[in-house]
Amino acid sequence: MDVITVTDLAKTYRTPFRRRRVDALKGVSFSVARGEVFGFLGPNGAGKTTTIRCLMGLCGITGGKAEILGAPVPSRAARQRMGFLPEQPYFYDYLTVSELLDLGGRLAGMTAADRRARADQLIVRVGLDHARGLALKKFSKGMLQRAGLALALINDPELVVLDEPMSGLDPIGRKEVRDLILEERDAGKTVFFSSHILSDVESLCDRVAICVGGKIRDIGRPRDLVDATTTETEVRLALADDIDAEVVAALAARGARSRRTAGELLLTVAGGVDVDAVLAAAHAAGGKVIAVTPRHETLEDLFLRRVADQAGAREVLR
Amino acid sequence: MTASLFRIWAIALNTFREAARIKVLYAIVVVVVAVNLLAIALGEMSVSQHSRVARDFGIAGISLFGSLTAIFVGIVLLYGEIQKRTIYSIISKPLARWEFVVGKYLGMVLVLTALVGAFAIAMTAVLAYQGVAVSGAVAKALVLAWFEVLTVAAIAVFFSSFSSPFLSGTFALALWAIGRVTPDLRAAIASSESTWIKWVAKGALVIVPDLHVFSISGGDVDGQHVSVNGGFVDWGYVAAAAAHGALWIAALLVLACAIFRKRDFV
Ligand SMILES: Nc1ncnc2c1ncn2[C@@H]1O[C@H](COP(=O)(O)OP(=O)(O)OP(=O)(O)O)[C@@H](O)[C@H]1O
Ligand SMILES: [Mg+2]
Secondary structure, rough: EEEEEEEEEEEEHHHHHHHHEEEEEEEEEEEEEEOEEEEEEEOOOOOOOHHHHHHOOOOOOOOEEEEEOOOOOOOOOHHOOOEEEEOOOOOOOOHHHHHHHHHHHHHOOHHHHHHHHHHHOOOOOOOOHHHHOEEEOOOHHHHHHHHHHHHHOOOOOEEEEEEOOOOOHHHHHHHHHHHHHHHHHHHOOOEEEEOHHHHHHHHEEEEEEEEEEEEEEEOHHHHHHOOOOOOOEEEEEEEEOOOOHHHHHHHHHHOOOEEEEOEEEEEEEEOOOEEEEHHHHHHHHHOOEEEEEEEOOOOHHHHHHHHHHHHHHHHOOO | OEEEEEEEHHHHHHHHHHHHOOOHHHHHHHHHHHHHHHHHHHHHHEEEOOOOOOHHHHHHHHHHHHHHHHHHOOOOHHHHHHOHHHHHHOOOOOOOOOHHHHHHHHHHHHHHHHHHHHHHHHHHHHHOOOOOOOOOHHHHHHHHHHHHHHHHHHHHHHHHOOOOOOHHHHHHHHHHHHOOOOHHHHHHHHOOOOHHHHHHHHHHHHHOOHHHHHHHOOOOOOOEEEEOOOOOOOHHHHHHHHHHHHHHHHHHHHHOOOOOOOOOOO
């Protein structure tokens, strides 16, 4: 069963006096299955936040269709079973995080006892236990992000939608959010999130979509999207200090690229070249192999290629 | 239905909590108390009239400062939520947009009621100090001032549903000023030579809430001079004025909800 279904979604922003139009989404289609962790990628201004705003009913849609938990947006019934963390969240200045969570719980129709228990548990889970007495106005960016995460989870939602949940977090915070997303998935929940941190996306997501210029360019499992064949191999060698310069030059010539640092040589061997032969030659020259790393295309490479395609297309149009 | 009321109440309570921590509101209370003290001083000067001055000053102060507070809190009530992005996390909860608008207004009603209450207590204290009993007329005038403040708040909230605080403030102050001089508008219609002025005045009477009905002390009602210090209106008049205010509040909130429902929060 699909939890989110988006078909040909279009959104045009208009400035108040209709002088300027921005086509932010030009026919976006994808669906998210129950129990999936789904990553939504794209460069700045691609339309990620716009898609999420449309899904959350924060803004009207110009064309196409969007359904959440079986109901067309905006649906109050669907929001009952869903949690949302906006991009760069901001809350009421003078509330504490407990008061904020209490408000969220009330709006979700929870009983007082449930609200208190759930809020207490979440405050610890997002690492804000030390800031219970502090007004939200005095929270740092990362702390606000954590408070927002807790607020999104207050009603134990089936579907969690997060707009850049890792932004503004320190490395520990990022790991905590990764763990949190995995915990949600293990509890059978669906997580949909946008992000710029490709390594996180690659390791966390069951499926990803790449959005560029208001359109979906790629969608699928991370390892199906990227080319898994080895593109090149990195060979790191330790060389003796008194080694003959000509021997080094001969070794270096075996790589497509090479770089010499103090006592070391880094060779990048093109795919298709016999790496064993390179290693044997290094051995013969008295070098020691430190590391051999086969390189595949990563999500980052794909991402950069898609963005470059888009920039190229713009050049041609111009 | 009860679930809906529960959510509206949650928003109202939150709005009150936030406002209760805005320090400027306390400054306003201090100013009003200062005005009352000034009233004592002036009353002492005009020996025979001190109770009159204290009452007039007290009621006028409540009406003036209450209305100004209503405008300054009201114009940021909805717009501020969008601008500060606080609305995103709230409206994504299972809450209808109209419930949000009504809840915010209700929260403001709580704030303004507390404020008018504080003013009233200050005024009563001043009157008691001077040995003047709080008459039924003063109680009626207080209820009228309270409804005036709530109506002005609805005007400000209505504008806040679609325009920036600066524009909302300008519009709300204009409506408030025009709404208080409705007898002059009627006089203009009756006496003016220019049909143009007549039409403008008639139009204004239709679209501007009549706020004069709430501050009648010192003026005429049905050809009779009324004053908090002498013959004043009866409770029937107060009820009718309150109903007039409630209708305007309902109409303005319905409009605000309709506008807010269509808005993109970006
Ligand atoms: N309120 C708005 N009015 C007009 N145009 C807007 C508005 N908000 C966004 N846009 C435009 O819509 C496009 C998509 O923006 P969006 O915020 O969805 O991007 P994004 O993918 O979330 O980017 P980022 O990674 O920077 O968060 C951009 O071209 C942006 O200029
Ligand atoms: Mg964004």
